Every structure is written in C-alpha cells, then in structure tokens.
Amino acid sequence: MTVRLSTLANGFRVVTHSMPAVESVSVGVWVGVGTRHEIADRIALYRERLGMDLLVVRTEVPAATPAEREHSLDTLAELTATHRETSLELDKTDGELTLSEEKKATEERRLYAGGLNARETEALMSEVEMLGRQVAEKEEATLKLMEVRDEQQAEVDAATAELDAAEASKQQLEARIAEKWDKIDADIARQELKKAEAVKPVPTELLELYEEIRPHKEGVAVARLGEGICGGCHLRLTEAEQLQASKSDPPRCIHCLRILVFQ
Numbered sequence: 001m002t003v004r005l006s007t008l009a010n011g012f013r014v015v016t017h018s019m020p021a022v023e024s025v026s027v028g029v030w031v032g033v034g035t036r037h038e039i040a041d042r043i044a045l046y047r048e049r050l051g052m053d054l055l056v057v058r059t060e061v062p063a064a065t066p067a068e069r070e071h072s073l074d075t076l077a078e079l080t081a082t083h084r085e086t087s088l089e090l091d092k093t094d095g096e097l098t099l100s101e102e103k104k105a106t107e108e109r110r111l112y113a114g115g116l117n118a119r120e121t122e123a124l125m126s127e128v129e130m131l132g133r134q135v136a137e138k139e140e141a142t143l144k145l146m147e148v149r150d151e152q153q154a155e156v157d158a159a160t161a162e163l164d165a166a167e168a169s170k171q172q173l174e175a176r177i178a179e180k181w182d183k184i185d186a187d188i189a190r191q192e193l194k195k196a197e198a199v200k201p202v203p204t205e206l207l208e209l210y211e212e213i214r215p216h217k218e219g220v221a222v223a224r225l226g227e228g229i230c231g232g233c234h235l236r237l238t239e240a241e242q243l244q245a246s247k248s249d250p251p252r253c254i255h256c257l258r259i260l261v262f263q
C-alpha cells in the first residue's frame with residue numbers, strides 16, 4: 001500500500017493512495033475544523049491561559065501583605081503614643097516654667113520695693129538667683145522637648161503617608177484584579193454559550209460516554225471503522241465482530257471500546 005502525504009503551496013494537504021486493482025477514482029475532502037468536543041477542550045485551555053494572566057497581574061504589583069500592614073499600623077500607633085507623651089511632658093514643663101517666672105518676678109518686686117534689713121535682702125537676693133537658675137533650666141528643658149516633639153510629629157506624618165500610599169496601591173491592585181475577573185467571567189460566559197450551542201444536538205448519554213472514554217484513549221474516543229479496521233486501535237474486526245459491534249448503541253470497537261462510526 002502506498003500512501004503519500006504532500007502539502008501544496010497554498011497549504012492544502014493532499015493524501016494520495018494508489019490501488020492498481022481498482023479502475024475508478026475516489027476523491028474525498030476533509031476540512032480540519034474543530035469538533036464540538038474540541039470546543040470544550042479549547043474552553044479548558046482558555047481558562048488555564050486566563051488563570052496564568054491573572055497570576056502575572058498578581059505578581060506584577062508588590063502589594064503590602066496583611067502582616068506588613070499590621071506592623072505599619074503598630075508602628076504608627078507607637079509613634080503617636082510617644083508623641084502624645086512628649087506633648088504632655090512639654091505642657092507640664094511649660095507650666096512649671098511659668099510658675100518659676102511668676103515666683104521670680106514676685107520676689108524681685110519685693111526686693112526692689114525696699115524696706116528690708118541686710119539679712120532679709122541677702123536671703124531674698126539668693127532666692128531670686130536660685131529662681132533665675134530654675135527658670136533657665138526649665139527654658140532649656142522646654143526647648144529640648146519642643147525639638148523632640150517636632151521630630152516625632154515628622155515621624156508620625158511620614159508613617160501616615162506611607163500607610164496611605166500602601167492603602168492606595170492595594171485599592172489599585174484590587175480594582176485591576178476585579179476588572180480582570182469581569183473580563184474573564186464575560187469571556188467564559190461567551191465560550192460556555194458557544195459550547196452549549198455546539199453540544200445541543202448531541203444526546204446527553206452519548207456525550208457522557210464520550211467524556212468517560214476520552215481520557216483513557218489518548219483523547220480519541222471516536223474511531224472510524226473502514227474496511228473492517230478500527231481507526232483507533234488499528235485492529236481488524238471480523239464480519240461477526242462488526243455485526244456484534246453494530247448492535248450496541250452506540251456501536252463500540254470490541255478491542256479498544258472506542259465509539260465506532262461505520263463507513
């Protein structure tokens with residue numbers, strides 16, 4: 001038997017088979033379009049591909065993990081608490097400073113009002129001097145605390161901005177994923193509709209049988225029976241076996257159990 005496969009310039013594939021004993025010519029045309037079952041396969045493939053697209057999108061944007069976010073929130077809370085403590089301390093020191101200043105002013109007024117003996121004057125002078133040192137100390141402490149408080153405020157602001165940015169990026173990512181899902185859902189719905197249309201004319205039981213056999217037969221569940229030979233397993237069926245096969249519904253090859261289409 002001489003079977004030759006040639007491909008023409010336009011892409012057509014031509015299979016020729018010479019049978020010297022036969023004085024007629026037989027021509028057959030086969031069109032390589034997808035069957036209704038291939039559509040189901042294509043949907044499965046399509047889903048895989050979309051799933052991968054989605055994974056790519058997910059890995060593209062480095063979103064802060066919930067743990068990282070939790071940590072950022074904790075840090076912000078700590079910073080805010082420290083800032084509040086410093087502010088309170090500052091208020092207290094500032095109050096003490098005012099008291100010391102008032103006390104010093106009062107004593108100074110008493111000192112300059114006169115009418116005191118030498119011993120009283122000396123005692124009051126040293127009191128005013130002591131209060132002066134106290135005021136200077138409190139002033140210094142107040143300035144230092146103000147500086148610290150400003151630094152802490154800047155840290156709180158930075159942490160807040162960072163969290164806001166992370167939140168914005170998270171929302172952006174979620175929007176992108178939602179958009180992608182919408183597209184996938186629409187595509188799947190469209191494919192499902194096509195599939196339903198294509199599958200409609202096939203009886204359910206036959207389709208179920210087909211799906212059951214296919215995985216065990218290298219994806220080929222239906223075979224043509226030509227010249228007594230099963231196109232699936234390439235084994236010959238005797239006349240009796242062909243008759244036996246044709247009696248079952250659907251007809252199935254007795255060797256490989258594929259669904260047979262008689263030619």
Ligand SMILES: [Zn+2]
Binds near residue numbers: 230232233234255
């Ligand atoms: Zn077979």
